[in-house]
Amino acid sequence: MIEVxxxxxxxRGRVAVEDLTLSVQPGTVTGFLGPNxxxxxxxxxxxxxxxxxxxxxATIGGRCYRDLPHPLRxxxxxxxxGAVNPxxxxxxxxxxxxxxxxxxxxxxxxxLTKVGLEAxxxxxxxxxxxGMRQRLGIAAALIGDPGVLLLDEPINGxxxxxxxxxxxxxxxxxxxxxTVLVSSHLMSEMALTASELxxxxxxxxxxxxxxxxxxxxxxxxxxxxxxxxxxxxxxxxSGGATVWREDDRLDVVGMxxxxxxxxxxxxxxxxxxxxxxxxxxxxxxxHLTSAECEYVVEPTPVADTVAAELAELAA
Amino acid sequence: xxxxxxEWTKLRPLHKTSRTVATAIGLAVTVSAVVAAAMAAHxxxxxxxxxxxxxxxxxxxxxxxxxxxxxxxxxxLCVTREYATGMITTTFLAQPSRLRVLAAKLGTHSAVACVxxxxxxxxxxxxxxxxxxxxxxxxxxxxxxxxxALAGGAIYLVLICVWGVGIGALTRSSSTGITWLAxxxxxxxxxxxxxxxxxxxxxxxxxxxxxxxRAIAGRPDPHSFGPWTGLAVxxxxxxxxxxxxxxxxxxxxx
Numbered sequence: 001m002i003e004v005x006x007x008x009x010x011x012r013g014r015v016a017v018e019d020l021t022l023s024v025q026p027g028t029v030t031g032f033l034g035p036n037x038x039x040x041x042x043x044x045x046x047x048x049x050x051x052x053x054x055x056x057x058a059t060i061g062g063r064c065y066r067d068l069p070h071p072l073r074x075x076x077x078x079x080x081x082g083a084v085n086p087x088x089x090x091x092x093x094x095x096x097x098x099x100x101x102x103x104x105x106x107x108x109x110x111x112l113t114k115v116g117l118e119a120x121x122x123x124x125x126x127x128x129x130x131g132m133r134q135r136l137g138i139a140a141a142l143i144g145d146p147g148v149l150l151l152d153e154p155i156n157g158x159x160x161x162x163x164x165x166x167x168x169x170x171x172x173x174x175x176x177x178x179t180v181l182v183s184s185h186l187m188s189e190m191a192l193t194a195s196e197l198x199x200x201x202x203x204x205x206x207x208x209x210x211x212x213x214x215x216x217x218x219x220x221x222x223x224x225x226x227x228x229x230x231x232x233x234x235x236x237x238s239g240g241a242t243v244w245r246e247d248d249r250l251d252v253v254g255m256x257x258x259x260x261x262x263x264x265x266x267x268x269x270x271x272x273x274x275x276x277x278x279x280x281x282x283x284x285x286x287h288l289t290s291a292e293c294e295y296v297v298e299p300t301p302v303a304d305t306v307a308a309e310l311a312e313l314a315a
Numbered sequence: 316x317x318x319x320x321x322e323w324t325k326l327r328p329l330h331k332t333s334r335t336v337a338t339a340i341g342l343a344v345t346v347s348a349v350v351a352a353a354m355a356a357h358x359x360x361x362x363x364x365x366x367x368x369x370x371x372x373x374x375x376x377x378x379x380x381x382x383x384x385x386x387x388x389x390x391x392l393c394v395t396r397e398y399a400t401g402m403i404t405t406t407f408l409a410q411p412s413r414l415r416v417l418a419a420k421l422g423t424h425s426a427v428a429c430v431x432x433x434x435x436x437x438x439x440x441x442x443x444x445x446x447x448x449x450x451x452x453x454x455x456x457x458x459x460x461x462x463x464a465l466a467g468g469a470i471y472l473v474l475i476c477v478w479g480v481g482i483g484a485l486t487r488s489s490s491t492g493i494t495w496l497a498x499x500x501x502x503x504x505x506x507x508x509x510x511x512x513x514x515x516x517x518x519x520x521x522x523x524x525x526x527x528x529r530a531i532a533g534r535p536d537p538h539s540f541g542p543w544t545g546l547a548v549x550x551x552x553x554x555x556x557x558x559x560x561x562x563x564x565x566x567x568x569x
Contacts, residue, residue: 050569066411068411071408072408077408079404080401082401083400083402083405084400085400085402086400088325096324097321097405099317100317100321100409100410101317102320140405
């Protein structure tokens with residue numbers, strides 16, 4: 001279990017993480033979500049004792065990382081898959097890690113097999129692809145058979161097969177009762193992998209809840225198709241709903257689906273479709289973090305610009 | 316102890332380690348052979364006073380001064396390579412006490428430097444004496460002060476290796492660290508040589524290279540520190556640098 005209390009870090013006066021409090025529970029995959037530059041990696045590094053916080057604490061099973069006598073036995077971390085001496089072999093890399101925490105040298109072979117790298121155990125890490133390095137990083141995280149795992153952007157640079165492998169792997173680790181915190185800026189991936197979410201933006205906590213309740217935060221709309229579009233739209237609007245009209249259908253927000261059905265019956269509208277439209281995790285995320293984004297790019301109305309230029313040419 | 320095991324396991328499989336040891340020994344033997352051969356050729360023209368003042372031990376051990384750069388770079392790289400590849404974060408994950416990491420690096424690397432230094436000194440001496448013997452300038456293995464000079468050479472190399480580790484921890488950059496050490500060991504004596512004679516003696520004795528020369532010498536020099544005083548002075552430089560490097564390692568996050 002990971003506990004973070006009032007964690008704050010500034011780099012040259014610029015806030016990276018501010019008064020962050022969160023806890024990560026065992027038995028589930030917890031997604032750590034935030035836009036680029038929102039403080040995910042800084043938070044991970046503070047949990048791991050690599051960056052000294054300005055204030056606040058981060059503990060693993062009640063103890064600070066630096067107070068753990070054999071930290072790799074308590075928490076395994078993947079923080080930078082490139083952080084390996086390229087001239088060493090995969091096996092040699094894992095062996096010094098094992099030696100550092102008084103683990104049997106045979107653990108190196110065990111975890112290499114677990115991540116499917118046993119065939120390249122003696123190959124130089126410098127010749128590894130990014131995907132193989134990610135796997136080696138995960139093997140390193142598992143070397144002490146820890147109860148807590150902290151994986152920072154583990155699917156970066158992986159091919160679809162590798163992503164699928166890592167997803168199933170993380171879920172199986174959580175099913176074994178381990179605490180799994182995985183950071184990512186890819187919402188779609190988190191929707192498939194995680195069941196709990198911690199969302200941060202600009203170093204502050206935005207949400208900490210289940211994926212389902214996070215998604216429910218964004219108003220879900222109801223799609224209605226009927227030949228009596230005008231009559232139904234008017235009745236729904238006067239009933240207090242917000243209605244968008246699209247060609248042959250209505251998108252309704254702010255009224256329960258049952259009530260929409262009742263209103264349709266009252267005005268005698270024939271319904272071809274009445275269906276709830278669930279907001280995706282991505283929409284929920286964009287909705288909640290739009291104010292917290294570090295770098296915002298204004299959407300350029302390309303079509304308008306092109307149209308204006310064409311008009312100018314024609315004139 | 317587990318940090319020592321960690322650093323030792325890191326060091327062992329690397330070809331660089333054996334290459335450093337081989338380079339240090341090879342350089343020492345080659346330079347000693349060249350210097351001794353030149354002195355032996357010159358020996359025929361030496362007067363009897365020159366012969367009586369000739370430092371046979373120091374001449375045979377000249378190669379130690381060449382081995383010193385290999386050992387210094389070995390020390391610097393043991394820290395800077397980890398910062399360059401980012402592996403230092405993995406090291407700190409395995410051992411969060413940064414002082415223990417530094418101590419383990421110092422322990423393992425000075426052990427390697429000590430073995431390399433001892434072998435290099437003995438091998439260089441053997442080759443140097445064999446060549447000097449052709450001109451009747453050798454003093455053999457029973458010479459007075461020989462043990463002190465051999466030990467001095469090995470200790471000098473260990474201190475320079477430790478200095479390299481300290482400078483590596485302080486600069487975190489291979490190129491900067493090696494430039495520092497090369498300036499101190501190679502460039503500084505060249506600059507001091509062009510100063511007025513009185514200043515040369517006053518300043519020269521504080522130079523690490525001069526201290527190294529005296530550590531391996533078989534005869535005293537009135538303008539320099541004695542071998543052990545000199546090594547103590549060098550130890551002082553090393554201690555200050557390592558302390559500064561340790562401070563930066565602990566205070567500044569990688």
